[in-house]
Amino acid sequence: MPTDKPKVLFMSGPEYAKDVWNEFIQDFTVLLWEEQSREDFIRDLSSKYDGIQAIYRAANPKYPHYKLGSFDREIVSAFPSSMKIFVNGAVGYNDVAVDVLSEKGILFCNTASGSDNATADTALWLILSTYKNTWQSEQSVRAGVWRDRTNVVGRDPAGDTVGILGLGNIGKAIAVRCKAIGMKVQYHNRNRIDAAEEEKYGVTYKTFDELLSSSDTIVVAVPLTSDTKHILNAESFKKVKRGVIIVNISRGGCVDESALVDAIKAGKVSKVGLDVFEEEPKIHPDLLSNEKHALLPHIGGATVNTFYNFEAIGMQNIKMWLKEGKAKTPINLSAIQKQ
Missing domain, CATH: 3.40.50.720 (NAD(P)-binding Rossmann-like Domain)
Structure with missing residues (x-):
């Protein structure tokens, strides 16, 4: 009997790794975030986005979701209990509450090596x-x-x-x-x-x-x-x-x-x-x-190659974790394994 595909929230649609995306959507139900306030997003995490198992966030200030600010304790604490993995499409992650993700048993991955x-x-x-x-x-x-x-x-x-x-x-x-x-x-x-x-x-x-x-x-x-x-x-x-x-x-x-x-x-x-x-x-x-x-105005990794890699590695992490229990670039794996 067929089962429902895992639901994944993308804070922005892929712009570069379209080939990887076309394969990815065969295995997952993808929701695309619609621009809203921080307060409304936190509210929707327990309603509109309830049941999601993964979130991909492109760490690029050009995208509207950057107006939400840091994914700090306030936002991460509101993640639904169904959440299993959060991917930040960048190498750095100083604006993500990784400790709270670990407390909730949610794997956090960056997209290291992409840039x-x-x-x-x-x-x-x-x-x-x-x-x-x-x-x-x-x-x-x-x-x-x-x-x-x-x-x-x-x-x-x-x-x-x-x-x-x-x-x-x-x-x-x-x-x-x-x-x-x-x-x-x-x-x-x-x-x-x-x-x-x-x-x-x-x-x-x-x-x-x-x-x-x-x-x-x-x-x-x-x-x-x-x-x-x-x-x-x-x-x-x-x-x-x-x-x-x-x-x-x-x-x-x-x-x-x-x-x-x-x-x-x-x-x-x-x-x-x-x-x-x-x-x-x-x-x-x-x-x-x-x-x-x-x-320079923080353009070190700003190439089309980097952004392709970030999207591709992000989708690989989600697919591997939800299907195989593995990840390509995990950050807090040891912390959640101790729980």
């Missing part, structure tokens, strides 16, 4: 831009000024040491690119990777303080958690090599922006390459006014 190449490419661009002073040169050209290149002379990154904070998928992709332009690569992780992987990526492990004091460039590639918030702060900047370059492609909250500005004024930090900011879209005025810095 590895795009974000690593952005990190490399920020490194090269700060080394070669491309930003101030471009500004001059656009202003109609053919600047004497001696005024913006840069330096080669080859031979310099880059320290990567967080050697996950994105960190490893950054390491590959930095090795390709001749940089020496070292890293710090909460857990050191095994020797075979260190050899594969040509990286050297350092303690946190060792990395700070010996890196010419520091790239922040850790997820934002309570442990990594302000991982670079006033105390950290006291330990860095004078003239270090700071690159952040993770989350703005990983760097204390006020302390960063103070370190720039003190000459400890020479330049920054930032794709993320602590209170984005607000940016510290001292960063905006200094044309030596390379600043």
Whole structure:
């Protein structure tokens, strides 16, 4: 006897992975979220959306559901008892109450690996831009000024040491690119990777303080958690090599922006390459006014390839968990297994 297909709520319809979507809808009853207020959405979770087993949320500010705000304790607590998996279509998840999902026995997945190449490419661009002073040169050209290149002379990154904070998928992709332009690569992780992987990526492990004091460039590639918030702060900047370059492609909250500005004024930090900011879209005025810095509006993973991957990985997670009890990129699996 045929059974009802599991119900899945998509906060926005797929825009990129249409081929994966066409297969997905054969196995699931898909509901598409209709724009509404946060209060109405919370109400509908116990009525209109009662019985859903999964939610996919594309973490892209262009979609109307972003107006709902964070999927915090208030929203997650309202999830119906039928819920089994929540997928956030992004790598970062600092605006999701993962602890509440775990309390409710709901698997949480991000879409890790989907933006590895795009974000690593952005990190490399920020490194090269700060080394070669491309930003101030471009500004001059656009202003109609053919600047004497001696005024913006840069330096080669080859031979310099880059320290990567967080050697996950994105960190490893950054390491590959930095090795390709001749940089020496070292890293710090909460857990050191095994020797075979260190050899594969040509990286050297350092303690946190060792990395700070010996890196010419520091790239922040850790997820934002309570442990990594302000991982670079006033105390950290006291330990860095004078003239270090700071690159952040993770989350703005990983760097204390006020302390960063103070370190720039003190000459400890020479330049920054930032794709993320602590209170984005607000940016510290001292960063905006200094044309030596390379600043981007959080576009590190913004490619059609990334968005395809996010959608595809999201649907794969839902399908695997509801049909096989497995997932491709689980975050809180161990927490819900303890229940």
